[in-house]
Amino acid sequence: MRIGELSRRSGVSSRALRYYEEQRLLRPVRRPSGYREFSEDDLDSVRRIRLLLAAGLGTAMIAEILPCMVEGNEGLAAGCPELLDALGGEHDRIAASIAELESARTLLARIIATPVPTPG
DNA sequence: GTTCTAACA
DNA sequence: TGTTAGCA
Numbered sequence: 001m002r003i004g005e006l007s008r009r010s011g012v013s014s015r016a017l018r019y020y021e022e023q024r025l026l027r028p029v030r031r032p033s034g035y036r037e038f039s040e041d042d043l044d045s046v047r048r049i050r051l052l053l054a055a056g057l058g059t060a061m062i063a064e065i066l067p068c069m070v071e072g073n074e075g076l077a078a079g080c081p082e083l084l085d086a087l088g089g090e091h092d093r094i095a096a097s098i099a100e101l102e103s104a105r106t107l108l109a110r111i112i113a114t115p116v117p118t119p120g
Numbered sequence: 121g122t123t124c125t126a127a128c129a
Numbered sequence: 130t131g132t133t134a135g136c137a
Contacts, residue, residue: 002122002123003122003123003124004122004123013130013131014123015130015131015132016130018124018125019130033123033124033137034123034124034125034137035122035123035124036123036124
């Protein structure tokens with residue numbers, strides 16, 4: 001299928017799909033016309049890419065993970081255990097970010113709740 | 121009309 | 130990432 005169809009079926013803009021190719025997340029073949037030709041599997045790939053992006057992963061990491069995912073599943077294939085370490089690191093980074101944000105929120109709430117001393 | 125690349129906002 | 134220009 002061409003980029004327009006994949007875009008419609010995936011709900012992802014053609015601009016984004018070209019970007020994913022540039023980031024080597026997708027490898028469509030080229031027709032003699034120069035048009036990209038995507039496979040049915042690419043539709044699943046796009047869904048996974050969106051899932052992984054939503055999980056806060058960068059395109060480089062996603063490029064490594066994608067080949068390790070199988071069929072309709074969103075889990076990792078047994079073949080790439082080394083990725084679990086990297087993902088664990090990502091998980092920890094997110095946890096650290098959450099902790100910082102919670103701290104900031106608590107501080108802000110305290111500042112908001114603290115009454116200004118009235119002169120006198 | 122659709123897609124392509126490149127470039128700008 | 131959206132949009133636009135100029136092609137094929």
